[in-house]
Amino acid sequence: xxxxxxxxxxxxxxxxxxxxxxxxxxxxxxxxxxxxxxxxxxxxxxxxxxxxxxxxxxxxxxxxxxxxxxxxxxxxxxxxxxxxxxxxxxxxxxxxxxxxxxxxxxxxxxxxxxxxxxxxxxxxxxxxxxxxxxxxxxxxxxxxxxxxxxxxxxxxxxxxxxxxxxxxxxxxxxxxxxxxxxxxxxxxxxxxxxxxxxxxxxxxxxxxxxxxxxxxxxxxxxxxxxxxxxxxxxxxxxxxxxxxxxxxxxxxxx
Amino acid sequence: xxxxxxxxxxxxxxxxxxxxxxxxxxxxxxxxxxxxxxxxxxxxxxxxxxxxxxxxxxxxxxxxxxxxxxxxxxxxxxxxxxxxxxxxxxxxxxxxxxxxxxxxxxxxxxxxxxxxxxxxxxxxxxxxxxxxxxxxxxxxxxxxxxxxxxxxxxxxxxxxxxxxxxxxxxxxxxxxxxxxxxxxxxxxxxxxxxxxxxxxxxxxxxxxxxxxxxxxxxxxxxxxxxxxxxxxxxxxxxxxxxxxxxxxxxxxxxxxxxxxxxxxxxxxxxxxxxxxxxxxxxxxxxxxxxxxxxxxxxxxxxxxxxxxxxxxxxxxxxxxxxxxxxxxxxxxxxxxxxxxxxxxxx
Numbered sequence: 194x195x196x197x198x199x200x201x202x203x204x205x206x207x208x209x210x211x212x213x214x215x216x217x218x219x220x221x222x223x224x225x226x227x228x229x230x231x232x233x234x235x236x237x238x239x240x241x242x243x244x245x246x247x248x249x250x251x252x253x254x255x256x257x258x259x260x261x262x263x264x265x266x267x268x269x270x271x272x273x274x275x276x277x278x279x280x281x282x283x284x285x286x287x288x289x290x291x292x293x294x295x296x297x298x299x300x301x302x303x304x305x306x307x308x309x310x311x312x313x314x315x316x317x318x319x320x321x322x323x324x325x326x327x328x329x330x331x332x333x334x335x336x337x338x339x340x341x342x343x344x345x346x347x348x349x350x351x352x353x354x355x356x357x358x359x360x361x362x363x364x365x366x367x368x369x370x371x372x373x374x375x376x377x378x379x380x381x382x383x384x385x386x387x388x389x390x391x392x393x394x395x396x397x398x399x400x401x402x403x404x405x406x407x408x409x410x411x412x413x414x415x416x417x418x419x420x421x422x423x424x425x426x427x428x429x430x431x432x433x434x435x436x437x438x439x440x441x442x443x444x445x446x447x
Numbered sequence: 448x449x450x451x452x453x454x455x456x457x458x459x460x461x462x463x464x465x466x467x468x469x470x471x472x473x474x475x476x477x478x479x480x481x482x483x484x485x486x487x488x489x490x491x492x493x494x495x496x497x498x499x500x501x502x503x504x505x506x507x508x509x510x511x512x513x514x515x516x517x518x519x520x521x522x523x524x525x526x527x528x529x530x531x532x533x534x535x536x537x538x539x540x541x542x543x544x545x546x547x548x549x550x551x552x553x554x555x556x557x558x559x560x561x562x563x564x565x566x567x568x569x570x571x572x573x574x575x576x577x578x579x580x581x582x583x584x585x586x587x588x589x590x591x592x593x594x595x596x597x598x599x600x601x602x603x604x605x606x607x608x609x610x611x612x613x614x615x616x617x618x619x620x621x622x623x624x625x626x627x628x629x630x631x632x633x634x635x636x637x638x639x640x641x642x643x644x645x646x647x648x649x650x651x652x653x654x655x656x657x658x659x660x661x662x663x664x665x666x667x668x669x670x671x672x673x674x675x676x677x678x679x680x681x682x683x684x685x686x687x688x689x690x691x692x693x694x695x696x697x698x699x700x701x702x703x704x705x706x707x708x709x710x711x712x713x714x715x716x717x718x719x720x721x722x723x724x725x726x727x728x729x730x731x732x733x734x735x736x737x738x739x740x741x742x743x744x745x746x747x748x749x750x751x752x753x754x755x756x757x758x759x760x761x762x763x764x765x766x767x768x769x770x771x772x773x774x775x776x777x778x779x780x781x782x783x784x785x786x787x788x789x790x791x792x793x
Contacts, residue, residue, distance in 0.1 A: 242647060244643070263646075265649045265650055265651045266649075268648055273648070274647050280640075280644040282640035285640075289633075293630075293633045293634065293637045293645075293648065296633065296637070296648065296649070297648060297649025301629070301630055301631070302631065303631055305629070305630075305631075306630070307626065308625075313630065356648060357647075
């Protein structure tokens with residue numbers, strides 16, 4: 194198991210956003226997390242990526258306990274993530290946005306900057322090379338010099354992927370990558386996610402578009418009111434009554 | 448490429464003008480004005496590094512300017528240290544204080560950071576004002592020596608002091624340029640653009656913010672130390688809030704988060720306010736509305752406006768965009784449009 198979560202709980206005052214959830218992310222697969230709005234999916238992501246500290250529970254990454262590790266150090270270990278809103282800087286080029294993604298693998302400091310040392314020049318070249326490499330991977334080479342404000346929503350999602358990939362992650366957490374993207378483009382993003390997995394990157398995914406999840410996920414966990422109500426393959430989840438109830442409400446039997 | 452060459456030419460022209468200025472206009476009054484504007488510029492560059500490129504509005508910088516100035520005064524006059532040793536120590540001590548302030552202040556964000564540092568700045572002012580035995584209080588501090596000779600170089604005349612200050616200004620601009628156009632600068636800009644995103648791509652935001660803050664304090668306190676040795680008299684007013692807002696005005700008019708902004712803004716405002724001296728405090732009746740209009744229509748100041756205008760022209764002419772180095776600061780624009788949105792929603 195690449196990433197294991199044991200009995201994770203997060204309370205915000207009286208609200209239990211994530212309640213005693215255990216989950217394991219399988220290496221080299223697409224692991225999906227679904228659930229109705231407000232089920233605690235994003236909170237779960239924030240716990241894994243280190244934005245929130247859990248109230249209780251444990252997060253193990255490659256055998257190492259990372260429960261108390263700050264977000265930036267988790268990134269160094271190989272956990273990358275994207276946001277629902279991409280957080281990209283609109284007034285700067287795609288390339289400039291992505292080039293900083295490799296910064297965590299470099300070590301030049303202020304001294305290098307002021308004296309423009311060989312190390313800085315080498316590392317700058319590395320960062321630029323990496324940026325071009327990941328932009329090619331996600332298929333954005335031709336818009337590299339465009340302002341982020343002038344590219345489509347789908348391209349922004351791809352740029353956010355590129356930024357995450359520039360950190361050389363082992364696992365990428367994707368928070369609703371297909372939100373606000375039309376069906377054709379969603380297909381393109383699906384292919385990109387599959388491509389990432391083919392290149393040995395483990396994907397953990399939150400998404401509302403069921404057709405996408407059912408097509409590409411190997412394993413699905415369902416959250417409702419902060420609790421895990423089901424886990425299994427797409428087929429198992431599709432036929433799980435608790436899940437159907439959670440989505441359709443009441444005693445409806447699909 | 449063409450734009451890079453043009454920029455270089457312009458830069459050389461500006462530096463050449465600054466070098467021959469004392470001979471072009473052999474007028475002590477203007478020389479004094481120029482020297483003092485150079486000192487303000489250094490301070491504003493300090494502010495620009497942190498407010499413009501790292502995205503945190505510090506309102507304590509006038510306080511650090513005063514700390515730099517007063518430390519130099521105390522070390523030379525009261526402790527009798529050699530000028531350049533005192534000069535070095537005053538920057539160092541300011542940085543240490545900056546480090547301590549930063550450690551606490553940087554736990555807050557956005558408005559809260561601005562308010563917190565505003566309070567810190569005011570406390571520094573009060574300390575200087577009330578600590579009579581150390582600073583001379585409201586009576587001020589007199590008898591600060593001019594910069595000591597370095598070998599055959601003496602800094603007793605206004606012209607030589609002009610060149611000394613110019614030297615430091617060029618040094619600061621050079622160091623700023625190197626930092627901003629490096630991975631370190633890109634890191635600061637990433638923090639400015641989105642601190643959350645910066646964290647997820649493995650940037651230690653606290654460490655970088657602290658470094659940037661201390662460095663910006665260093666520049667500003669350096670300006671303070673130069674000010675003390677140039678004016679040779681200090682009053683607590685140099686740490687007052689109004690000086691802080693002067694810095695901010697220079698920065699915003701020139702262009703926050705641009706390399707040339709501090710120079711343009713400081714020169715323009717100091718000379719304008721000299722020309723409008725006859726209006727006394729009514730000057731503010733002109734400055735106020737002009738500043739408001741500028742912030743609305745050119746949130747990135749004059750330099751930012753020019754950059755935007757050029758970028759538009761390039762886009763219209765259909766040329767492929769020149770790959771810019773870390774983009775200039777547009778965060779004011781984005782915040783500005785956010786504000787607009789809020790207004791609409793509200």
